[in-house]
Amino acid sequence: MSMTVEEVKEFLERECVPNGYKYTLVLASVTKRVLQTQMPEEYRLQFLGHLEKMSNGEQWLTAEMIAAVDPMDDKGEEIAREIRKVGPQKALDVYADTFTAFASLNPSLITALKMSPLYRYLKQEASEAAPV
């Protein structure tokens, strides 16, 4: 389900998604794209190991959320490539700043965010608090 930039912005503002969440999902998307290319199995295992490290149990980023993220498409990869030019330290912040663009190109990032245990909990609380 594609989302417009405005919808993505509105979702991010409403849910107060932290920057760390944003760039981690972008990194997962980039990693999944890289894994689609031909490479030695040793490197492939390392990339998959990075994905495994990203998922931290049931706190916020679960394995199901990573599984829901689609690989970055060509346009997204082009943006990510330009961002990587600023250096590895700053690139993460810029990933988070441009998350809207990534999410509009790859709606699975928002889908993954909606699968977050924290989001579900808040959603459940909100539904229970709402007047019947």
Add this chain to the structure above:
Amino acid sequence: MNSLAPKRSKGKRRELAPLEPVDAEDGPKMKALPTDRHRAFVRNMYFVKPGHGAAVKAAKLAGFGTPSSTPQSMATIASRLTHDKRVQEAFAEQDQLYIRASAPRAIRALTSLIENPNAKDHARGIAMVLDRVHPAENTLTVKHDATPAFQNTAEVMARIAALAAKFNVALPAPKVIDAVANEAQS
């Protein structure tokens, strides 16, 4: 007086013992030269005084040219000889012989050098000898495991497959070499 003493007869002079035959033979390259004059030219090149005109002198001693040959003619003959491929190969062969023949003298000179502590290159001579007797050794241990770790490879592939399934990663198709599989006969 001693002078009056009868002279002792010297008797018959002993004959010189015949020299042992020296079976020194020319090498194949020297034998391959067309004439004895060529061989003589090659040998003379090692005896004439080195410098300008040495080749001409060696050629003259070997019998090349005539008494009426001009210096220019002799120079041409000498040049042709020294640049002849067969002669040059003979030079290379003779070089080896002379160098090897010089080895005992070189060793003797080296021995003299290391036995003279006042010699300028005494320490260098000692170092040369020690380098040849006890050369510096570097030990490099290389462990090469040529055993195919099929089990490890299978484990890695299984781990990759498991992680890829867990994170819903679409892996590219493995590279397959075009071949026709034939069933082995049991």
